[in-house]
Amino acid sequence: MNSQSQIEQFVSQPYKYGFVTDIETEKIPKGLEEEVVQLISSKKNEPEFLLDFRLKAYRHWLKIKEPNWAELSHPPIDYQDIVYYAAPKQKAKKDSLDEVDPKLLETFDKLGIPLSEQKRLSNVAVDAVFDSVSIATTYKEKLAEHGVVFCSISEAVKEYPELIKLYLGSVVPINDNYFAALNSAVFSDGSFVFIPRGVECPMELSSYFRINSGDTGQFERTLIIAEEGSSVSYLEGCTAPMFDTNTLHAAVVELVALDDASIKYSTVQNWYAGNEDGVGGIYNFVTKRGQCRGARSKISWSQVETGSAITWKYPSCILQGEDSVGEFYSVALTNNYQQADTGTKMIHIGPRTRSTIVSKGISAGHSSNSYRGLVQMGPKAFDAKNYSQCDSMLIGDQAAANTYPYMRSQQPDASIEHEASTCRISEDQLFYLQSRGIDFEEAISMIVSGFCRDVFSQLPMEFAAEADKLLALKLEGSVG
Amino acid sequence: MTCPDAPVLIEICDLHARVDDQPILNGVNLSIRAGEIHALMGRNGSGKSTLSKVLAGHPAYTVTKGSVSYCGQDLLTLQPDQRSRLGVFLGFQYPVEIPGVSNLEFLRVSTNARRIEQGKEELDTFAFEDFVRARLNLVQMDPVFLDRSVNEGFSGGEKKRNEILQMALLEPLVAILDETDSGLDIDALRIVSAGVNQLTNAENAILLITHYQRLLDLIKPDYVHVMAAGRIVRSGDKALALELERNGYEWVDRELDTLEMT
Amino acid sequence: MVEAPIKHCSALNSWCDMLLDRLEPPSGPMAALQSISRNQLEALPAPDRSQEDWRFCDLAPVAEIEPQQICSLSKPTAPVIANQVTRVVIGTDQDPLAGVALPDGLTLLNEAELQQALGPNSNLAIAKGQWPLELNQAIAPRVIGLRVSGSVEKTLELVCDASTNRGVIAARLLLILEEQAKLELLQVQLSAGANLTSVVVGVHLHKKAQLRHGLLALGHPEAALLTHLAIAQEPTSEVSHISVCQGWGVMRHEPQLNQLDGGAHTELRALQLVHSNQLADTHSRVRFNGPEGALDQLHKAVAAGNGRSVFNGVVQVPREAQRTNAAQLSRSLLLSDRARIDTKPELEIVADDVKCAHGATVSQLQQDALFYLQSRGIAPPQAAQLLLRAFCDEVICMLPSAAQAWQPLARFLDGA
Secondary structure: OOHHHHHHHHOOOOOOOOOOOOOOEEEOOOOOOHHHHHHHHHHOOOOHHHHHHHHHHHHHHHHOOOOOOOOOOOOOOOHHHOEOOEEEOOOOOOOOHHHOOHHHHHHHHHOOOOOOOOOOOOOEEEEEEEOOEEEEEOOHHHHHHOOOEEEEHHHHHHHOHHHHHHHOOOOOOOOOOHHHHHHHHHOOOOEEEEEOOOOEOOOEEEEEEEOOOOOEOEOOEEEEEEOOOOEEEEEEEEEOOOOOOEEEEOOEEEEEEOOOOEEEEEEEEOOOOOOOOOOOEEEEEEEEEEEEOOOOOEEEEEEEEOOOOEEEEOOEEEEOOOOOEEEEEEEEEEOOOOEEEEOOEEEEOOOOOEEEEEEEEEEOOOOEEEEEEEEEEOOOOOOOEEEEEEEEEEOOOOOEEEEEEEEEEOOOOOEEEEEEEEEOOOHHHHHHHHOOOOOHHHHHHHHHHHHOHHHHOOOOHHHHHHHHHHHHHHHOOOOO | OOOOOOOEEEEEEEEEEEEOOEEEEEEEEEEEEOOOEEEEEEOOOOOHHHHHHHHHOOOOEEEEEEEEEEOOEEHHHOOHHHHHHHOEEEEOOOOOOEEEEEHHHHHHHHHHHHHHHHOOOOOOHHHHHHHHHHHHHHHOOOHHHHOOEEOOOOOHHHHHHHHHHHHHHHOOOEEEEEOOOOOOOHHHHHHHHHHHHHHOOOOOEEEEEOOOHHHHHHOOOOEEEEEEOOEEEEEEOHHHHHHHHHHOOHHHHHHHHHHHHO | OOOOOOOOHHHHHHHHHHHHHHOOOOOOOOHHHHHHHHHHHHHOOOOOOOOHHHOOOOOHHHHHOOOOEOOOOOOOOOOOOOOOEEEEEOOOOOOOOOOOOOOOOEEEOOHHHHHHHHOOOOOOOOOOOOHHHHHHHHHOOOEEEEEEOOEOOOEEEEEEEOOOOOEEEEEEEEEEEOOOOEEEEEEEEEOOOOEEEEEEEEEEEOOOOEEEEEEEEEOOOOOEEEEEEEEEEOOOOEEEEEEEEEOOOEEEEEEEEEEEOEOOEEEEEEEEEEOOOOEEEEEEEEEEOOOOOEEEEEEEEEEOOOOEEEEEEEEEEOOOOOOOEEEEEEEEEEOOOOOEEEEEEEEEEOOOOOEEEEEEEEEOOOHHHHHHHHOOOOOHHHHHHHHHHHHHHHHHOOOOHHHHHHOHHHHHHHOO
C-alpha cells in the first residue's frame, strides 16, 4: 500500500460541531445601510460617541474596496444579503445563569464549554457569545475582587464608557482596512478585559464564540487593556454549524499593553470549513493587532487555525515601547478546498524591541495555505531583533504552500533573520514508528504534532492538549 | 543456547521480494528457534537489509512469492505496527530522525502498544519514566537523550544505543539487528553488544546482520549464514564467519556459479 | 508603513511618449517588432509604485533622462583583450560583429532563424505587456543572435559603455545553446552620465548545455539600467548566472528562469550595492515546469548612504515539479540609518516531495567578527572594510575569470 495516498485519505474528518441549536432568535432584516447601523446602536442603547464611531466607520467603508492582494478566490460577497444583528430571545443579560435559556447552556455543554456553576472549569473564566450577543460570563465576581474587569463589550460600553472611548479604535483605526471598517460600523458584541496596574490576572480568561444562524454575519469586537505591570492570558475558541452557504465573520481584536504589562492571546479557531467539495463554511476575515505601548511590555499571539473556508488574518504587534517584545506562534491546517492566508506583522518602532515568529502550515487536499508576514525595522529601532521560522508540511500533490515573508529595515543596528523549510511526512518516518508498534493514525498524529510542537508548547496548558486533540481529530478519517 | 526441541519462532520459506521492479530476494529459506542467535553475512547488495525490511513490513518492498510464518501465524499479512506489537523487532541500520516528537513520549507509546498486546498493564508517564531509566544503564545512555526529539541530532552511536534501548523496552521474541555495529567505535560496540547479550534468553532469538567478525566476537552466533544474490548460499557455525574473514567472499561467486548451473 | 505619495508616474508616461515621438521610423531587420512594441508602449502605463511588481522600485529618475535614443557610442576604454577572450562592443554605429573573429563553436543565426526565434511561439520572444521589455524592443536597432555548438573555449565578452552620452540605448542578445554546448559569457555594462541602458538577453539551452553568465554592471549616479534575462532550460542543462551591480542611480535586474521540463540545474549569485540616493532592485523568478530540477540562489545586498536595495525572489514549484531541490538565501547588509532594505522571498509550492528552503538575514556587519579583528589590532574602519570586502568577494570571485581584467572588486568597492 502506498503510504502517501493513505496519508491523504486520512486527513479528512467529519466536523463535530455542525449542529444547529433550535432557539427563537430576534433578527433584524438583511442588508446594510445607515439606518441599520443606527438600529444596532439603538438596540444596544449606546451613547452618542459610539454611534458617531459606527457612522464614521460606515461612511468610510462605503468609500473603499474589498482587498484583493491575498489572491483568495471566492464569489463576490453580497453585503446586502447578510443579517447584521441576531440575538437569542431572552431577557436582558442576567448575572445569574439560572435565567439563561437552558437550550443555550446545553449548546455550550455540547461544545465542551460548560457554563453552569457545578460543571464549569475551575481555573478559566468564560464569556460565551452566541450569534451577536454575549449570553454569560463566569467568575465575574471573583475577578472583580482583584479589580479585573471581564465582561461583554456591550456591558463595558455602559459601565466603563471612558475606557471604551479612550481605547476603542486606538489600535485598529476605523479606516484601517475594509473588514475593520465594516466591523467598526456593525459590531454587535465581544469581550472586554481590563487588568489594572500591577495585577496578575488570577485565572485564564476565555471567550467562546458560536455562530448559530446561517445568514447572520458575526462581527465581534474584543478589547484588552493591560495596565502597567499587569499580566493576563486570554483564550478564544469558535465553532459554527454546517450550512451550505458561506457566513461572514469579520472580527476586530485590539490589545494594549502599557509599561511592563504582558498579554498572551491564544486562539483555537475551528469554524465550519465547508464540505469536502468546498461548499459552505465561514469566511474568517479578522483584524487582530496588539500595541506594546509601554516599555518592556509583551504581547504574544498563539493560534491554531483549523477551520473556516477562508482565513484572512494577521495578528500583529506594534512594538512601540522600548525593550518591548512581540511573539507570534501559529499552526494553520487546511484541507479540501480551504484557503488560509495568515501570518503576522511585527512593526519595530522602539529601541531594543524583539520579536519571534514561528509559523507551521500544513496543507492537504486541494487547499491553499499561505504564510504572509511583515517584519519592519523603523529608523529608531536600535538593536532590535527579529527571528522568524516558517515551515510548511505538504500532504498530497494538490495542495499549495506559499510563503511570502516581507522584510524591511531602515536601522543598521537591527537584525532580521528568517528561515523557512518545506517537508512532508516521509515514508521512512511512518515506517519507523509503525515498526515500533504505533498504528498508522497515531503515527501520523505524532509526526504532525511533533511538527507543531514549537507552537503547541506556547499554548496555555489546558489548551495545548485541546489543540493537539483538535489536530488529531482534523486528521482523523477513513484509513484506506 | 540451541535446543532442538525449542519452538520455531520464525520460518522463512522460498521468500521472493522486489522493490519497484527490481527483484532483490530470490528464494530465502531460514528457520529460527527460540534461544538461537543467527548471524547473516554477505556482500553489500546481497539482500540482507532487504530481508530485514521485508520481515518488518516496509511498504516499499513487495513479496512476490514464498511465506513467512511467525509463531505459527502468517507474518506477511500483518501491518508493521502489528508485527512490532507481536514481538518482531527491527533494529535499523539508519534510524530516522523525527523532529518535534519527544523521544520519551515515543518510547512510552511504543512500549505500551506492546504491553497491551502482551496483556500487561499500561505504564503511565511516571511509571514509564522509572521503567525506562532502569534500562538506560543497559546501553549506558545519558538520560538527556530522552528529552530530545526522536533521533534528532543524535550521533551514529547514540542512535544505535537508542535502538537497543527500544529492544530492551519492547522485549521482542525475534530481534533483527541490521548492521548495529556500523558507525560504532570500539567502546560503543562493546556497550551495545553487552546490552544485546543481556537481553538474550531461552525464549527469544536474534538475527544479526553484519559485515564484521568483531561483532561476532562479542555476540556469539550459533549459526552463520551467507547471503548472495538474494539467497542464503551457505550456512554453518561460527567457523564459517572466521573463514569469511580470512578468505573474503570470492568463493561465494564460485558457489553461485555452481548454483546457476544446477 | 505609509509610502511616500506616488509621484512622477505620469512624468514617466510623458517621457516615454516624447521618446517615441523622437525615434526614427522603424527600420532594419527589427522594423516589424519595433512598431509592434511602439504601439504597445503608447497604451501601456509606465511602471509606478501602485503596481505590486514596482512597489519598492521608483523609476521616476528615468524621466529626468533626455528622451532620445543614443544612436552611436564611442569605443569604450576597456582593458587589453586577453588571449582567451573574444570581445564584442555593442552600441557603436558599427555592426558589433564586424571585424570580430567569432571563436570556434559560435555562429551567427541567419535572418530566418532569427525571425523564428523572435516569433510569437518562441521561448525567446519577449513577454507581452511588460514595459521594460517593450521599451527595449521599441528601440533596439538589431538583435545579436548566436548559436553555440560544442564547447566554446574562449569567453565571449560583451561590452556596452553608455559613457557620458545623454539619452537611451537598447541592446538585445539571443543565444541558442545546442545539445552539449558550453559557453562562458561576460556582459559588462558601464555608464558615466545621465543615460538609460536597456538590455534584454534571451537564452535557450538544449539538453546538457552549459552557460556561465556574468553580468558586471558599474554605473553612475545619474544613470539607469534595466536588464532582463529570460532563460529557458531543457532538462540536464546547467546555468550559472552571476550579477554584480553597483553605482547606478536606478537599477532593475530581472533574471527569469524557466526549467521547461525540470531536471535542470540553476545557480544564481547576485550582489548589489547602493549608496547616496541610489536604488537597486533585483526581481528574480525561477519556475520549475517538471520534476527533479535544482536551484541554488544567493542574493547579497549592501545598502549605505541613502541607498535603497530591493530583492524580490519568486520560486514556483507546481505540482508536476516533484523532487525539486531549491534553496534561496538572501543576505543584506544595512550600513547606514538612512538606507533601506526591502526583501521579499516568494515561495509557491504545490508538489509535496520537494526540498525547498529559504533564508534571509538583514543586519549590520557581524559585531563579533569586527571585535575579533579589532582584538588583533585592526582599526574599526579597516576591519569593517575587510569584512565588507569578504562579503562582496564571495559573489565577485564567481564571475567568469575574464572579469578580472576589469578589476571588479576594486571598482566595486570604490562605491562603498
